[in-house]
Amino acid sequence: MQFILNTSVTDVTFTDDQFTVSLSNNQKLTADLVIGAYGKRANLDRQLQRSFFQKRSPYLAVKYHIRTDFPRNLIALHNFNDGYAGLSAIENGKYCFCYLTTRSNLKKHGTIAQMEKAVLQQNPFLKRVFHESDFLYEQPEVINEISFAPKSCLENHILMCGDAAGLITPLCGNGMAMAIHGAKIISEQVTHYLQGRYSRLQLEQAYSHHWQKQFTTRLQVGRFIQGLFGRPLLSEATVALLRPLPQAVQFLMKNTHGKAFN
Template sequence: MKEIIVVGGGLAGLISSIELAQSGYLVTLFEKKKYPFHRVCGEYISNEVAPYFSANQLLPDLELPQIQQFELSSIRGKSLQMPLDLGGFGLSRFALDQHLVNKASALGVQVHEQTTILSCVFSGGKFLIETSIGRQFESDLVIGAYGKNSILDKKLSREFTSKRSPFLGVKYHVKTDAPKNTVSLHNFEGGYCGFSAIEDGKYNLCYLGSRSVLKKYGSIAEMEENVLCKNPQLRHLFKNSDFLFDKPEVINEFSFAPKKLIENHILMAGDAAGLITPLCGNGMAMAIHSGKILADLIKVYWAGDSLKRTELENAYLNEWNSLFKKRLWVGRQTQKLFGTKFSSELAVGLVQSVRPLAKRIMKNTHGEPFQ
């Protein structure tokens, strides 16, 4: 029997599990949290995934806002709008991940919730996996789909873990009066905030900020009042929305630095392979696509009895690089145009006066729709 372990039940982990289980592989998925749960994510999903999702019925039965407009504002609140060529839709991870894990379980994936993988060691052609529930597991193949930060990164001594990350991610769901067809990106000192509609008349307000700014103001509420609300567009949103969570969803310690795709023979997918800056709005599409191409290649290189590990690793490296490497680089360069007064004014001015440049950046940080 072809047994595969997937570490992490976000989009990359759930999609690869579904694809492999559908083809008869025995998949065990470990997720440290309990579904359904909220995650820090802007929840704007690029239409890159639309054909794949609809062909495979991967969307929950909900009315989803279709998003075709982009709004950008500078720290001072100067703003512009432009149409999105590809566009996307809004859907909470709370609803999407729950739907996908139900689908995975129905296909026979063994889902272990509230189970953290503490270590994963490759020796003699097999992986030995240590879990937080005291049990060990063995497997021929491991997919690392554990997202932007995990205990495993440190365990594997991944290069980017040697530097502390300056970033902070915060998310809310709110109810307010705003257009449903627009995704906005509002700058503030040290970061930027995304805003767009999701299901059930709700909106997602999610920002990437700086830990040093948070430290200066002492609390998230003080930072929002004194820094984010300096942008009049954000002030309007903060003052005219009903916040639906008791407290914000917060993450820190994540890196946009390049990562190694294969560590100790673990095949990384999604953010564990490389995190694109959130302003590009397609980290989820990349996680879904990488989970799918990895599963497709496993089916090719582990079709018969023998697993062709070296060929699989080389093929995955080639395909991943050709699909995602350039996008991550362009995203890193574009991020430099955000988060300071000067750069945010420049970004708005540039996008306003050189529309083809803005379109080119968007094109270069996105992929083609896939099936």
């Protein structure tokens, strides 16, 4: 096994049943199989002319690590205009505080700090987080162009996995579990191919079938639920409606989190 570090893939072509992988160091590799597990968005998506990459996404995400006074067994989700924020415990007594909002929200207020003061801190809980926490980053991590649009788990014979195949909305969580489950599915199907039990066509059809069966509905429900948040009146009405209906909440959870697997 060989790892090539500090190098990115600039192009992948498929000819005569074989891949040619071009790297940023001008090296070219040949391969029988290529798996794309490079995350939410990359220049390779442009090279492959993937449909989601052609449209600009309105979303951006901001993440901090903080120390604060908050229960470690609780995950908080709080709404604000054009977005929502989450707070959860991580390692070493720290917390991850992150939020999703729109580029238009940032453009309206000029800077991240000004937007946080003018918009997020209108929520009393979020205001306390900003004023009573120890922020461990000098600057937040900011990710632009986060797209929740449908993707394909198969592009030009490349098997896509993890966020490269489909990104669930942060409101639903469970992205890491999806990535692990996707890796299990792809490893099982690739094993059949390498052992000669599948042709390439059978591999691609089997992987697409299993991936879509496991994740398509979850991603669709996630996009629907996210549409209910970021608009205070609509989201508050939704929460008020669901509060006395625990079975409806369980149904939504079931349809965004899937089943346990080994």
